[in-house]
Amino acid sequence: MNGKTRNTKQHILDIGYQLVLTKGFTGMGLSELLKSADVPKGSFYHYFASKEQFGAVLVEQYFARHLAAMQQIFAQPNLSNYDRLLQYWQKWLQHNSADCPHGRCLVVKLASEVADLSEAMRQAFLVGTEQIISTLTGALEQGQRCGEYQLSDTRHCAEVLYNLWLGASLLVKIRLDDSSLQHALQATAQLLGKQH
Template sequence: MNSDHIDVRQHILDTAKPIILGKGFSAVGLNEILTAADVPKGSFYHYFKSKEAFGEALLENYFANYCERLDSIFNTQDATAAERMLAYWASWLETQSCDDRDGQCLTVKLAAEVSDLSESMRGSLLRGTQQLLARIALCLSEGERDGSLPHYTSCEQTALQLYEMWLGATLLTKIRRDRSALEAAMQSTQLILKIN
């Protein structure tokens, strides 16, 4: 794949993400995306077979970028696993409680909408969240080893518990238009992790 192909494809994905974060997947037509990206319709179909394939690529790109950001937090060498874990959740609290659409969670925005409409997009959401959960569980395990976190019966189950709580808190934040649910999630996280 040549760099022009990658650049135009990535440009379409980058342009579409804030639009879809604002309106949802179904409400956004291809013409709106193509106009914003300044790309002809024929070029779109050169990169994506369908709107559904585009949605799948959008989610895969989102999770790849998310995993890079998560890795940069979790791979900080001069911090304990507990400190890295708290940095991740603090970052989540800040990005999901502000009005910056670009930092909003695409999983929260699209999960309910597309999971019943597109099996391939549901699969992208599932694979992406599994990648995130594996990283969270690994950090919890590292915390057990470095002594900064307690021993858990299952790091994977604890990671799932934390992630589900934060997803729910993010949904409530959208409903309430305040950060109280995310602040409560942070307090509960500190209790689960046994850190202040």
Template sequence: MPTQHTPPTRDTRQDILDAAQIIISGKGFAAVGLNEILSAAGVPKGSFYHYFQSKDAFGEALLESYFDAYLKALDTLLQTPGLTEGERLMLYWRKWVDTQTNGDPEGKCLAVKLGAEVSDLSEPMRKVLLRGTSAVIERLSGAMKNGIADGSVKIAGEPGQIAEMLYQTWLGASLLAKIARDAQPLLSALATTKRILGKLGE
């Protein structure tokens, strides 16, 4: 029996998520109305629940989409040809400084923007944040192991623990940079990272 409703297309759903990421990166999750997102995506108002069961489910999908793209970009960066593994890691941290200070909300880290806001409000969104950040740390740990093998990384500790500590440092530095409206916390994190990875000459 034919259905009366056309299933939502992946493109339209992704258009909503892409538009939402830019807006929410600037304003936060709770402060953004659904109609604002739908208008930015060029989707008729009132059709939100055709694509998402609830705002909570939308938040899950938003973070899953964000981390999917983020991890793909990180994988590509960590395969940059012509660089040692240590140089690739430092490239990642420098890009972090650039994206958090360039004023473009599209590049802002949603883990920084939404971590504190939604973790106490939505358990499903908290779990997506946990999975996503854990996957980032896992990749950084793997890169450090490769860097130790090629001699370009020199750390005093287990790669997984160092990767987690550095990621926590950068999340904290990003938050402090937002509070102070000053890049200095990020630059301090960069200097600390260089020291820990044995990259002081870069």
């Protein structure tokens, strides 16, 4: 793929991401996407076989970016494992707060909307959420090995935390405030409370 091709495809994905955050997947018309991206219909179908395939690629790219950001946080050498995990959740809070006009979590925005409509997108969400939970599990195991906390089941804890934060992010959209995220941060700190 040459530079121009990659740039055009990425431009369509970037514009689509912003539209999806605002309008949802079904609410974003293809003609609106093409007009906003200033590309002809043929260009879209050159890169994507369908709107559904475009959606699956959008979801995959979202998770790739999210996972890269997680890895960057968890690789910081001067922080304890506990502090790295709390930093990850603090960043989650910042990016999903009521101050963000449409929120940033694509799982909260789209998963319930598209899971019944598109198997390809449901699978992309399934793979991506599993990768996040596995990455969290690895971070918890590392902290456990260092003796920072005692957890009977790191995988279970990772799932509980991810579920907690997804639910809290959804409540932000309903309540239009950050109280649920603040409660999630407190519950996370308590759950991961360092052993002394």
